[in-house]
Amino acid sequence: MTVSEIRGHHPILTPKAMGEVDRAAIQSGIDGYRLMLIAGAAISACVLEHYPEATGAIVLCGPGNNGGDGYVAARGLAEAGMPVRLYSSVDPERLKGDAATARDDWQGPIHSLADLDWRDSEIVIDALFGAGLDRPVEGAVAEAMMTVVSSELPVVAADLPSGVSGRTGEVQGVALSAEHTVTFATYKPGHFLVPGADYCGDVHLIDIGIPQREIDAHDQNLWLNTPEIWSDRIPEPKLSGHKYSKGHLGVFSGAFSHTGAARLAAHSALRAGAGLVTVLAPASAIASNAAHLTAIMLRNVSSDEDLDALLQDQRMNGFVLGPGFGVGEKTCGFARTIISTDRALVLDADGLTSFKDNAEDLFSAIADGAAPVILTPHAGEFSRLFPDLAADTELSKVDRARMAADRSGAVVLYKGADTVIAAPDGRAVINVNAPPWLATAGSGDCLAGIIGALLVQHVPAFEAAAIAAYMHGEAGMELGEGLTADDLADGILSPSVLFE
Ligand SMILES: NC(=O)C1=CN([C@@H]2O[C@H](COP(=O)(O)OP(=O)(O)OC[C@H]3O[C@@H](n4cnc5c(N)ncnc54)[C@H](O)[C@@H]3O)[C@@H](O)[C@H]2O)[C@@H](O)CC1
Ligand SMILES: Nc1ncnc2c1ncn2[C@@H]1O[C@H](COP(=O)(O)OP(=O)(O)O)[C@@H](O)[C@H]1O
Ligand SMILES: [K+]
Structure with missing residues (x-):
């Protein structure tokens, strides 16, 4: 089609x-x-x-x-x-x-x-x-x-x-x-x-x-994800703008052998228009990240104290947590800390799986926090956070995404060839421009970065997810079959260029 x-x-x-x-x-x-x-x-x-x-x-x-x-x-x-x-x-x-x-x-x-x-x-x-x-x-x-x-x-x-x-x-x-x-x-x-x-x-x-x-x-309250739904929310470059006015995104990196996912997200975010992007890496991953980063900054964030110190800088106004980060209590703790602030959070990949046995903790943190949160599960991650919804064969993917958004208090971007984005207020869109060759390792990391870039530019969470899914699909179409996630990160155009 x-x-x-x-x-x-x-x-x-x-x-x-x-x-x-x-x-x-x-x-x-x-x-x-x-x-x-x-x-x-x-x-x-x-x-x-x-x-x-x-x-x-x-x-x-x-x-x-x-x-x-x-x-x-x-x-x-x-x-x-x-x-x-x-x-x-x-x-x-x-x-x-x-x-x-x-x-x-x-x-x-x-x-x-x-x-x-x-x-x-x-x-x-x-x-x-x-x-x-x-x-x-x-x-x-x-x-x-x-x-x-x-x-x-x-x-x-x-x-x-x-x-x-x-x-x-x-x-x-x-x-x-x-x-x-x-x-x-x-x-x-x-x-x-x-x-x-x-x-x-x-x-x-x-x-x-x-x-x-x-x-x-x-x-x-269900639409096709077309630009007309959100074109008035696309961040416009302003002559008076400077890099901080376009937001500062922090992307958490995993340990030294798991750093590529964060860089894909960070690179995509910079391409998608974030003013600044910093990879936040544990001490073991500083050297491997430093060897690959130029326009993207790098900072050591190993412990809870490091994260608290980082959060003192109000200009870092959004985070991507999960790609390559590792599953465990450290991930849950970082997520809860960020959600308790007013910073935006894209919780992806390991960030979602970490809450497999305590999803209610995540949802109550979101309910108590002021931060816009976007959850970006693929089918496997969805079934870990929402096992009952995933198992209910009467539900459509739209029903599942909507019920998950309602339950979690987050915008849910439920991935696949038929990505569905749902907001807690009931709005939902189905994204349909993604070519099948987007199903390649690291492609989801790029998507998380694009969403983060829009969030730090103050695009509301539902629109940020919807625009990002569309941009991801357009980049995939433009690059064509055989693309790798590296190509994708490089091929993302800022939305004001893509939709001018
Ligand atoms: N005025 C209208 O309502 C219009 C309707 N239109 C057409 O009408 C269609 C809907 O018509 P209907 O509501 O009559 O529905 P359908 O014609 O799709 O099917 C309903 C009939 O199929 C039977 N049925 C359902 N599942 C079955 C199964 N698995 N095995 C055997 N029989 C089964 C039902 O018992 C019922 O008799 C639309 O899809 C569209 O094509 C168009 O003509 C446009 C105008
Ligand atoms: N068949 C498909 N057609 C189009 N897009 C797809 C298809 N399968 C997956 N995708 C998209 O590719 C991306 C894959 O993300 P994800 O599953 O997180 O992979 P990874 O973790 O390797 O990055 C998602 O944006 C998803 O919507
Ligand atoms: K038919």
Whole structure:
């Protein structure tokens, strides 16, 4: 999906909320069948645009309104001259409402899905299940879907690939893998959350005429992470500015053989616009760090007393703690000390794992402190801090990140191909511009540094995490496949340059 090009404010609604929006729109006088006609026409247009050479299509229709979209699309394709064979997964007499109208307006034969024969076709339109999928796909329908999968024919999905939960992105039983997904009114979480995102192919968002006011009225405080969400928070370089006005970030280094992670974070932070960056290293790691640092400063911080002395300098206004630092009580102590001040803290990697058995200590320190705190777990670290949320299979990644933010009092940036950022006040975004090659050792350290750089420039925590995730993704896209974390740290552009 060319998501980097998606601009604007994009609320993301769960299928349930979208259903409520549909119903509210229809109650306000909008003709539901008209919405279906526009939706179906968009699907046939997508097929004709992307597969103009196709000499035959099969359309798979399910029991609900998603199937209704399929009947409309089939009609559009047939009218455009494409031979179409339409299959229904249920007795077509069972269709109701708008879907029944769409069936009545389809002039061609309706075959049973049990008789599926794809051999004369070059494209599959998947209108089996969309927003209404509410249980795993099984039995004869699942078998027919497996036949489609093994045919390797390209699939264009109506709303969602059948079998993908629009709420969680999880596969329920089996799922079709689409090259294009045509969705309506708003994106759904399942278009972006893994594994759903991989099944959707290119997602096309179509305005079918549902009024924006209905969408706004059902806003779920969840958006796509686009620049429009936070562009007014990007730190602008000022003529009157000096290096301290751009903040001073401290990045803690591990012992002598674990210093690279801190330098990656520190280097990324300087690139991302922090005025000054100091690596804070234990005595054993001074020499190895000194050999590699120039623009970045270095200071010995070995003990609690060293940290207390450091905190006397009010200008050091933010910290990154965790990358390569080591797991243990020293890490917990440093984190608690910083949180008890008003300095910003990015707690990453070992900083998170150190609280595995005493997460409540961390959360109560955050509740008592004045500092903005950002937790940046990947899935493994998340399950150490929030084992119950990680184990609850009913929850989506968005639910988990939100509940973790609420419980911890911190902004939570839950990493992955589908990074979710959630604030304790309920706001959440899904970041979708990260290319898969960002999954390389040290990439997360760079991200922690970028967040730190924004925090010390007084960007509020939620926006700092959201901007940083986006910048990280853009740098990854720009550098291309095969990048290393060293390239990434070097390739970070300050946000005012990136988004000018
Ligand atoms: N006016 C509207 O509400 C509009 C809805 N649209 C379409 O309507 C869709 C939603 O329609 P529906 O709410 O009818 O939902 P769906 O058509 O997605 O599916 C609901 C039906 O599937 C059955 N079902 C669910 N999971 C199943 C499983 N695992 N195995 C077998 N059967 C299963 C349900 O019992 C129900 O009969 C959207 O995805 C979109 O494609 C579009 O036409 C635009 C307008
Ligand atoms: N498949 C993927 N596609 C895109 N980005 C990914 C993918 N997997 C991981 N990432 C991103 O790469 C970074 C990896 O961070 P992390 O897991 O902390 O690794 P490390 O500790 O090696 O730096 C995170 O920003 C994460 O969101
Ligand atoms: K579908």
